[in-house]
Amino acid sequence: MKWTMRIVLTIGISTAMALGLSLLSNMELNTESSSPYTWSSHRGGQLTDKNLADMLVQVPLQMRIRRVELSMSRLSLDLSLPKNADTVTVYRDLYTLSQAMLNQTKNVDQVFVRVMDYSGGSDAASSQLVLAMVAQREFGKDMEKRAGDLSLIQLEQELQNRFRITYTSKWQQKYPL
Template sequence: MFRWKIVFWTLSATLITSVVTAALFHWQGLAEGNGARATQEVLVHQDDLQLTQHNLVDLLAAIPLHNRLSRVNLEQGVLDIDLKISDASVGAAVIYEDIAELGLFAMERTTNLKQLRIRIIAEDRWLGTSPLLLAADLRRGEFSVSTAERLMSAGNKGLEENLKQEIRLMETGLYRRNFTTPKDPS
């Protein structure tokens, strides 16, 4: 009886070791695959990235945005993007972050875009309307990493006038009423 217990425990230990080793090799393979993918993304950032009709969807889908892309058009170095906001709880900070992310992509990562036009549209499912909230017109040579940083750090307060001019931001009355905090009267 004692001999069978030793055999049982030896086989159990061998089986557990085999399963753990197989799992570790599997996870290591996944980690190496992710490492290769991360390396590939870094290389894409370093290369001269040409935005075309063929890679437009894949590249834009990889940008971390809070709001969803509604319409995209690429024509003669000008990229037009409509972002749709369907959640009423979205604040101005989220909108500014999306503009910054799209600006960094278009003006810093690509080499063939000279202009990025962004429209932010509200989606009112109850009324079936999509009113324009704001629009921005970013141009190569005028949009920079520091511009993006200023947009990302703006929070839910309104943007400074010089930043609005830099990105040619136009706000509708609907946007001002719903997304900017009122200035302190004191």
């Protein structure tokens, strides 16, 4: 009789532990989705060094990101201009990037973007600035249209009317009027 009671008690305790551990892992999965270290595109959140990569991966860009720096409420990015990129690609990426960073985050107030030409070599010393843009939250609040729905002229006007864009002589050589 003693052995039967011990076996039943051991089975009961083992079952309770297994059930408790399975509930604990389910609770852990539910809390991970609302963790501040992962990015949810459905709502605006705090952009940090820990979730910056998660956010940038969700932004559909044609140009490659070469450098990113987040400091306080300022995000700085360097984009690499491909040899065969046209003006639509550049403007669409600038619009998409500024729209995502200003409307889907709570703490980014300024986005600095440099479009760089690295065709002279792979190191930073051989790169040339093609275009620079400063986008501020106050001017990007109502950017509701998707970049794919806008024409080249609309994209250019939207960006120039909202943000500060500086074109270099390299831009004018590559994309003459």
